[in-house]
Amino acid sequence: MGSKEDPYRVILTEKELPEAWYNIQADLPVPAPPPIHPATKEPCTADDLLPLFPVELVKQEVSRERYVEIPEPVRDVYKMYRPSPLHRAYRLEKELDTPARIFYKNESLSPAGSHKPNTAIAQAYYNKAEGVENITTETGAGQWGSALALGCKLFGINLRVYMVKISFQQKPYRRTMMEVWGATVFASPTDTTEAGRAVLAEDPDCPGSLGLAISEAVEACVTSDNTKYALGSVLNHVCMHQTIVGLEAKAQMEKIDEYPDVVIGCVGGGSNFSGLAFPFMKDKFEGTDVQAIAVEPVSCPTLTAGKYEYDFGDQAGTTPLLKMYTLGHKFIPSPIHAGGLRYHGDAPLLSLLVNEGYMDAVAYPQTEIFDAAMMFARTEGLIIAPETAHCVKYTIDEALRCRESGESKSLLFNLSGHGLLDLKGYEEYIAGNLVDYSR
Amino acid sequence: MGSKEDPYRVILTEKELPEAWYNIQADLPVPAPPPIHPATKEPCTADDLLPLFPVELVKQEVSRERYVEIPEPVRDVYKMYRPSPLHRAYRLEKELDTPARIFYKNESLSPAGSHKPNTAIAQAYYNKAEGVENITTETGAGQWGSALALGCKLFGINLRVYMVKISFQQKPYRRTMMEVWGATVFASPTDTTEAGRAVLAEDPDCPGSLGLAISEAVEACVTSDNTKYALGSVLNHVCMHQTIVGLEAKAQMEKIDEYPDVVIGCVGGGSNFSGLAFPFMKDKFEGTDVQAIAVEPVSCPTLTAGKYEYDFGDQAGTTPLLKMYTLGHKFIPSPIHAGGLRYHGDAPLLSLLVNEGYMDAVAYPQTEIFDAAMMFARTEGLIIAPETAHCVKYTIDEALRCRESGESKSLLFNLSGHGLLDLKGYEEYIAGNLVDYSR
Numbered sequence: 001m002g003s004k005e006d007p008y009r010v011i012l013t014e015k016e017l018p019e020a021w022y023n024i025q026a027d028l029p030v031p032a033p034p035p036i037h038p039a040t041k042e043p044c045t046a047d048d049l050l051p052l053f054p055v056e057l058v059k060q061e062v063s064r065e066r067y068v069e070i071p072e073p074v075r076d077v078y079k080m081y082r083p084s085p086l087h088r089a090y091r092l093e094k095e096l097d098t099p100a101r102i103f104y105k106n107e108s109l110s111p112a113g114s115h116k117p118n119t120a121i122a123q124a125y126y127n128k129a130e131g132v133e134n135i136t137t138e139t140g141a142g143q144w145g146s147a148l149a150l151g152c153k154l155f156g157i158n159l160r161v162y163m164v165k166i167s168f169q170q171k172p173y174r175r176t177m178m179e180v181w182g183a184t185v186f187a188s189p190t191d192t193t194e195a196g197r198a199v200l201a202e203d204p205d206c207p208g209s210l211g212l213a214i215s216e217a218v219e220a221c222v223t224s225d226n227t228k229y230a231l232g233s234v235l236n237h238v239c240m241h242q243t244i245v246g247l248e249a250k251a252q253m254e255k256i257d258e259y260p261d262v263v264i265g266c267v268g269g270g271s272n273f274s275g276l277a278f279p280f281m282k283d284k285f286e287g288t289d290v291q292a293i294a295v296e297p298v299s300c301p302t303l304t305a306g307k308y309e310y311d312f313g314d315q316a317g318t319t320p321l322l323k324m325y326t327l328g329h330k331f332i333p334s335p336i337h338a339g340g341l342r343y344h345g346d347a348p349l350l351s352l353l354v355n356e357g358y359m360d361a362v363a364y365p366q367t368e369i370f371d372a373a374m375m376f377a378r379t380e381g382l383i384i385a386p387e388t389a390h391c392v393k394y395t396i397d398e399a400l401r402c403r404e405s406g407e408s409k410s411l412l413f414n415l416s417g418h419g420l421l422d423l424k425g426y427e428e429y430i431a432g433n434l435v436d437y438s439r
Numbered sequence: 440m441g442s443k444e445d446p447y448r449v450i451l452t453e454k455e456l457p458e459a460w461y462n463i464q465a466d467l468p469v470p471a472p473p474p475i476h477p478a479t480k481e482p483c484t485a486d487d488l489l490p491l492f493p494v495e496l497v498k499q500e501v502s503r504e505r506y507v508e509i510p511e512p513v514r515d516v517y518k519m520y521r522p523s524p525l526h527r528a529y530r531l532e533k534e535l536d537t538p539a540r541i542f543y544k545n546e547s548l549s550p551a552g553s554h555k556p557n558t559a560i561a562q563a564y565y566n567k568a569e570g571v572e573n574i575t576t577e578t579g580a581g582q583w584g585s586a587l588a589l590g591c592k593l594f595g596i597n598l599r600v601y602m603v604k605i606s607f608q609q610k611p612y613r614r615t616m617m618e619v620w621g622a623t624v625f626a627s628p629t630d631t632t633e634a635g636r637a638v639l640a641e642d643p644d645c646p647g648s649l650g651l652a653i654s655e656a657v658e659a660c661v662t663s664d665n666t667k668y669a670l671g672s673v674l675n676h677v678c679m680h681q682t683i684v685g686l687e688a689k690a691q692m693e694k695i696d697e698y699p700d701v702v703i704g705c706v707g708g709g710s711n712f713s714g715l716a717f718p719f720m721k722d723k724f725e726g727t728d729v730q731a732i733a734v735e736p737v738s739c740p741t742l743t744a745g746k747y748e749y750d751f752g753d754q755a756g757t758t759p760l761l762k763m764y765t766l767g768h769k770f771i772p773s774p775i776h777a778g779g780l781r782y783h784g785d786a787p788l789l790s791l792l793v794n795e796g797y798m799d800a801v802a803y804p805q806t807e808i809f810d811a812a813m814m815f816a817r818t819e820g821l822i823i824a825p826e827t828a829h830c831v832k833y834t835i836d837e838a839l840r841c842r843e844s845g846e847s848k849s850l851l852f853n854l855s856g857h858g859l860l861d862l863k864g865y866e867e868y869i870a871g872n873l874v875d876y877s878r
């Protein structure tokens with residue numbers, strides 16, 4: 001399969017943009033455990049979710065339909081940056097002197113610089129279609145907040161973002177991006193919610209946390225008129241929107257007569273890797289031999305060291321209980337540069353597939369992933385996000401194993417984001433100041 | 440021409456990547472005035488330039504060959520990010536309610552985030568092919584330095600960058616980018632050159648200037664073994680390498696049965712606009728009706744208020760004299776955010792075409808170009824460089840004139856770079872702190 005004549009980038013035309021997302025819930029080998037209501041301990045009903053999400057997204061959350069049509073207005077926005085290119089990493093292969101063929105799907109070319117707009121645009125559309133005028137959300141380092149700001153601006157929705165205060169202060173440019181796209185950004189904790197005021201009363205200088213920001217965003221949603229809430233990962237509908245990545249990648253590999261032996265992605269909440277991998281998992285359920293590797297930081301080793309059990313999605317313990325790999329919802333991850341991987345849990349669908357043995361997981365320390373990021377920048381040219389560097393590290397290791405074994409495997413990873421707003425991490429690495437953290 | 444059915448992005452495949460650059464020197468309606476040696480006042484000879492540049496680039500500087508073949512190793516690197524997409528700005532058109540059709544060539548998707556790698560890669564290749572092991576250059580805000588760092592890393596050349604000290608301190612992330620790609624970056628003035636030491640002796644806290652950084656880079660070149668110097672704009676060979684932009688754009692517009700009525704670009708040294716416009720100027724020489732508009736800041740109004748005369752390329756007055764529009768080589772531009780447009784002169788080839796009436800120029804103040812950048816971000820999604828915002832401002836104004844006149848013009852501009860490392864300017868704009876500067 002494949003050849004030395006493969007192009008550097010496999011390009012799809014606008015006409016080849018997928019017309020539907022793939023919903024893996026139609027094909028799961030075992031049923032997905034439902035979310036549980038924290039008070040009743042019964043499976044959540046649609047009524048439990050409708051205060052937070054529009055009807056269509058609640059439907060998608062539990063849908064068993066195999067393909068869900070992408071609405072035309074969403075496709076129109078996708079067409080501003082999609083289909084994204086599939087690259088062959090010839091220069092990295094040469095550097096590693098490996099017989100492996102390395103491919104990556106480049107999601108860093110979206111206006112927000114990551115895969116996040118794939119679901120942000122869809123969520124903004126469905127809210128707008130149901131007459132929602134306002135959305136609240138939280139953001140840590142700002143990737144999700146900026147992607148949703150873009151989506152909301154394009155569909156004419158007002159967005160309020162609760163940004164963890166320490167990031168608000170340390171990452172002013174992510175905040176500026178959100179404001180360029182019209183969002184109102186608060187440093188959380190704020191004095192505009194009960195949850196925020198309670199924390200500020202005890203500690204006026206509290207730097208905030210993602211858990212608290214979620215609590216504020218949810219409270220602001222349920223106490224405001226015509227307002228919904230949006231989440232950037234974890235949930236089923238979010239992972240489904242991201243399958244546009246894997247569907248395109250599959251079509252692109254088919255064009256050059258390739259099929260991956262291994263699909264690889266970094267995992268925080270799980271949406272970018274689910275997006276790449278799920279369309280290939282469909283084949284795996286039918287017997288195709290394809291490995292799926294989720295890569296995470298050793299300092300937040302959800303899949304490699306967590307427990308598969310029901311836990312809250314947020315640190316405050318206010319969301320429905322989700323069956324997932326978790327380090328416990330009170331777990332506070334170390335301040336690694338890969339802020340997007342600092343989450344105590346994982347998407348329930350991805351967790352299920354790991355638990356059933358369809359996917360595997362590995363973990364790396366921060367210094368090793370920056371080694372990989374530097375090699376990638378110096379061969380493939382792209383300065384990648386520290387999150388993405390996790391799956392590049394695994395890809396490099398696997399390619400080196402191929403050099404030992406002589407196997408000519410086909411490796412495919414998701415280049416989920418660029419690192420142009422994460423150069424602080426590179427600066428520390430170059431200066432020799434980067435440290436590792438244990439769990 | 441064109442239709443409502445045009446795609447959002449016109450995509451070329453790798454096979455459609457141009458095989459040669461277009462050399463406008465073959466078709467000029469009047470001869471280009473040669474560079475003049477500052478001591479002899481005679482036209483420069485190849486011997487004057489060979490201490491600084493490799494033979495092949497010196498040849499290109501004076502070549503009359505219409506098409507210069509792009510070497511295969513350069514095309515191989517181009518293929519990592521080229522051909523770049525041509526976008527139709529449907530959302531901006533709708534916002535402006537204009538009958539104009541707006542297209543932009545997206546050069547912001549290169550690894551360094553601008554058009555600069557188009558020549559950096561070529562220059563690194565020609566140096567390497569002639570056995571050069573080291574290159575020196577200067578950089579202001581860091582766009583050129585980072586592009587050349589990428590090019591040098593990919594071809595295995597050591598790069599020393601003299602970065603204006605005030606930028607070195609204020610823009611640490613551009614410096615980090617250069618270091619990620621292996622360059623050694625100095626804060627200029629340094630104590631490693633005579634030029635630098637002389638300045639430091641008088642003013643140990645001197646913040647540096649582009650002119651001084653050029654002097655240091657040139658001195659470091661001529662006093663080091665096996666070392667050449669590289670320039671990121673102005674010169675003929677640089678503008679020629681950038682014609683890959685216009686050649687692709689022309690092919691892309693042909694695919695949708697379009698031809699621009701107006702081509703538009705921002706101008707600092709002139710390379711990005713020359714790159715887009717020159718292939719269309721070839722048609723104009725043959726009678727085709729196409730307007731070319733160069734856009735510059737009112738605070739550095741080279742083409743709109745400068746004189747067309749021989750002047751030095753650097754502030755220190757050490758380079759050959761170039762016939763160009765200039766504000767005088769001692770002119771110190773105001774500290775606008777569009778650092779790449781802060782140059783006292785312009786490319787001689789572009790200057791010639793403006794002087795002969797083939798191209799026109801307009802100037803805008805900083806606050807107005809940020810108005811345009813904000814509108815662009817909120818419709819087309821992309822956060823553009825302040826430099827690029829200049830041509831977006833003109834495009835918007837022209838589209839509004841079309842609304843008045845009812846003309847359905849086809850407008851094409853060069854989106855020369857993204858603004859992700861320029862968010863400080865957006866932050867000031869949003870905070871209401873952005874100021875205008877006069878000349």
